[in-house]
Amino acid sequence: MPWMLLLIGLLCAPLHAATIPGMTTATTSTPSTAQTTEPNIEQKKAAYAALADVLENDDSRKELIDQLRKVATTPPQEPVPLITPPEVKEQKTVLENVTEISRYYGDELASRFAQLYRNITGSPHKSFNPQTFTHAATYFLLLAVLVFAFWLLVRTCVSPLYRKMGTWGRKKNRERSNWLQLPAMIIGAFIIDLLLLALTLFIGQLLSASLNAGNRTIAFQQSLFLNAFALIEFFKAILRLVFCPRIPELRPFRIADETARYWHLRLSALSSLIGYGLLVAVPIISNQVNVQFGALANVVIMLCITVWALYLIFHNKKTIQHNLTVLADHSLAFFSLFIRAFALIWHWLASAYFIVLFFFSLFDPGNSLKFMMGATVNSLAILSIAAFISGVLSRWLNKTITLSPQVQRNYPELQKRLNGWLSATLKTARFLVVCATIMLLLNAWGLFDVWQWLTYGAGEKTVDILIRIVLILFFSAVGWTLLASLIENRLASDIHGRPLPSARTRTLLTLFRNALAVVISTITVMIVLSEIGVNIAPLLAGAGALGLAISFGSQTLVKDIITGIFIQFENGMNTGDLVTIGPLTGTVERMSIRSVGVRQDTGAYHIIPWSSITTFANFVRGIGSVVANYDVDRHEDADKANQALKDAVAELMEKEDIRGLIIGEPSFAGLxxxxxxxxxxxxxxxxxxxxxWTVRFALDTMVKKHFDLADVRPPVQTYQVLPAPGSTPHTQPAASAGPQPPVEPTL
Structure with missing residues (x-):
């Protein structure tokens, strides 16, 4: 490509011009034998356009940058690697990709229909020998009659056993002694059905070996029948497991007898028509009669089957939707959601199933039915196992862990916390079961390779990340449970009479537990985000910047928190203390990390930030004190009054309820x-x-009593009446002056 050579020349030209000062190279002393021709304008434009194309595409630009870095890091003694412009890969839009995929599958479908048309119209004719066909058909029918007769005989013989198993399982289920008996009987009946089928096939093989008369054609036809019989009867065994029309006791679902017989009969007939038609009739017609007739018979059989199946689906659409809704109403909440969703789309899924089977059988009659039946059986097995596991997990969700009374007393929140973790774990496990079921169903139908996904690439990485996340969450939960339980154990009393911790201790431990929860949650979230590939460095930087901004904008809040922490560590006040904070006196009702709540005796509730508290008084710190002063009239005898006071105190100390409130002995200070x-x-x-206050009130009562007995008077308030200004004291006014206004006394 000329433009690539020109591009290389333009890129490498600066390399030839660059020299190291003080160094000479061998090429400078030797004249060049060939001179590079200067590119013309058109070549330069083509090179520039090619370079623009390379730089415009992300993949080619990255590849060119890698090559340039490789050239830059190449040592001088090594040859400089040749720079080759990467091939520009055309980036297609989503619409172009959809169009290309649609065109590809459309061409494939058209080619298959063309091949089918050639099989019907252009296949070589084959001579038909009626005698050979009749002879082979006789032995074929004889084997079929004998096999069916033996199959019906053994099933009739074990029918009483099925009834006994169903009756016993239902009885145990009604007694609720153990819910596993009935499912075990249902699965046991299915296993017996499969064993009888294996026995019948063994007898069929023996009969085929003795009835083929050494004819390869007869042996081939009989092997076709036995293969089809095994496949069809296995599918019918699954139908009997689901519907069980003859023995309702072994029916796993609540289906009416008439409905069970209806669907069992039609689905069995449909499976027989599909199996014996495609696996037996079509190959025999193709080999014994004509290939064209075989292909035409295949189309006719599958068309009839598809039309009949679609009629059954849409004819019973509303009935099945109603039955599924009723089943959802009686199911657990987890299963109810899936059953209701399936009730809305079941007819479209069933229609798609038979339409896909129709096209597969047209293009590949020999393998399509085997693939569809295998995928169907695998899907049913996957769904059954998943439903069983989900049912067990759902039943475990309804159960709780019950700890001993002693453990519950020592660790009050441990049982609740363990049940919470168990519930979350079981719900997560149930969700993972649903995800695994979807992936296995896609794998069963060839739409997704689960094992390759788990072994290579994204699947292995995803599983590794999930395991890491589970371990992180597990250890975080265990650590939080242990630490929180230890704190709660310290907050609770025990059976040995250990008293409850002080209010200060309870407040500090509660604050520490809350802080611990925040720290563990934050660290766990950060580690989980890091494990799933999220770069947490910007988050940490943003959190630091946000914390700095918040710290500047909320200095008062920070001051409140710091002051509250120090007051708590200094045991300044606790919940229930009687305190005076500034002009407020009341009882502490609540203490948080930012404020304290005080209730006055009037009922008013005050929230006081810690930072606004400069001084406070706490009345509940060790002791209380009563300083009682009693005033006595100055003219009373001091000894008599003092003795009356001592008598009052002595009587007070004789009261047991009051004496228990007093520490030590009272102190008399005298006058x-x-x-x-x-x-x-x-x-x-x-x-x-x-x-x-209790002691002071009782003391006042006793003092009043003894002062009255001793006739000790309290001080008397005296008044002095003074004449009004300007009047003459001790003079009577003249009688002839008439009435005078009263004189106002002066205190």
Whole structure:
């Protein structure tokens, strides 16, 4: 390609011009024998256009960059690798890809129809020998009659056993002693059915060996029949497993007897027509009569089967939808969702199944039925196993773990937390079962290779990531459960009478548990995101920048948190304490990391941020104190008053309910104050926290009683009446002056 050579020349020209100062090369002393011709304008334009095309395409540009980097890193002693412009790959749009795929499959379908037409019209004729055909048909029919007779005989003999198994399983199911008996009997009956089929095939092989008369044609026809019999009866065994028309006790689903017989009869007839028609009749007609007749018989048989199947599907569409809806109403919530979804689209799936079978049988009569039957059996087996596993998981979801009373007392939230983890694990396992079922169904129909996907490429990586995520979540859950349980154990009392921790300890442990939950959750999320391929470096940088911005914008909040933490560590106040914060006095009801809630005796509730608290008083710190001062009239005898006070205190100390609130003995200070009208006596008590008011009220009652008995008077308030300004004291006004206004006294 000339434009590539020109492009290489343009790219390599600067390399020839570059020299290292102080160094000479051998090529400088030797004249060049050949001089490079200067490209003309057209060649330069073509090279530029080619370079633009290379740079425009992502793949070719990346390849060119890799080649340039390789040239740049090549040592001088090694030959410089040749730069070859990468081939420009045309990038197709989605519409072009869809068009190409549609054209490909359309051509394939047209070629198959053309081949079918050639088989019907252009196949070579084959001579038909009626005598040979009749002779082979006689032995064929004889073997078929004997095999069917033996099959019906053995099935009739084991019918009583089936009934006993069904009756016993239903009885155990009604008694609810164990729910596994009935499914075990159903599966056991199916296994017995398969064993009888294997026995019948063995007898059929023996009969075929003795009835083929050494004729290869007869042996071939009989082998066709035995293969078709095995395949069809195996499918009928599955139908009997589902519908079980003769023995309702072994029926796994709630289906009416009439409905079960209806569908069993028609599906059995349909499978017999498909199997014996495609696997027996068509090959015999093709070999014994004519290839064209065989191909035409194949088309006619499959057309009849398809039309009949579509009629059955749409004729019973509403009935089956109604039955599936009723089944969903009586099923678990998890299965109800899938059953309702299947009820909406079941007729389209069934129609697609028979239409695909129709086209497959037209193009490949020998292998299409085997593939479809194999895929169908695999699909039913996959669905059955998945339904069983999902049913077991759903039943386990309804069960809970019950710990011993002692463990529940020591770890109050452990049982709830374990049941929560178990429920989440079972739901996740059930979801994975659904995903695995979908993948296996696609693999059964040849639409997806599960084993290659799991072994190579994305599948192996996906499984590895899932295992890592499961392990991360498992260890995070275990760590959180252990740490939270230890904290809750410290917050609870035990059977040995260990008291509850203090309010300060409860607050600190609760805050630590919440902080621990946030830290573990954040770390777990970050690690999981890293495992699935998300670059968490921008997240961490963004979180740091966001935290810095929040810290500047919420300084008060940060101050509240820090102040609250230090107050908690210093055990300044706890829930239930009586405190005075500024002008407010009340009981602490709530303490968070940002504020404290105080309830006044009036009922008002105040929320006070920690940062606004400069000083506070706590009345519940060790002891309470009562300082009682009593004023007595100045003219009373001080000894008598002091003795009355001591008698009141002595009687108070004799009360058991009050004595238990007082620490130590009371202290009498005697006369501690003197005024013009009274003198003051003082007595002090040390009490339990918050009990000082109870002691003070009782003391006032006793003092009032003994002061009255001793006739100790309280101080009397005196007044002095002074004349009004300008009046003459101690003079009476003249009688002739008439009535005078009253004089206002002055205090």
């Amino acid at each position: 501690v104050g003197l005024s013009n009208t009274a003198f003051t006596l003082r007595v002090t008590f040390t009490t339990l926290p918050l009990k000082q």
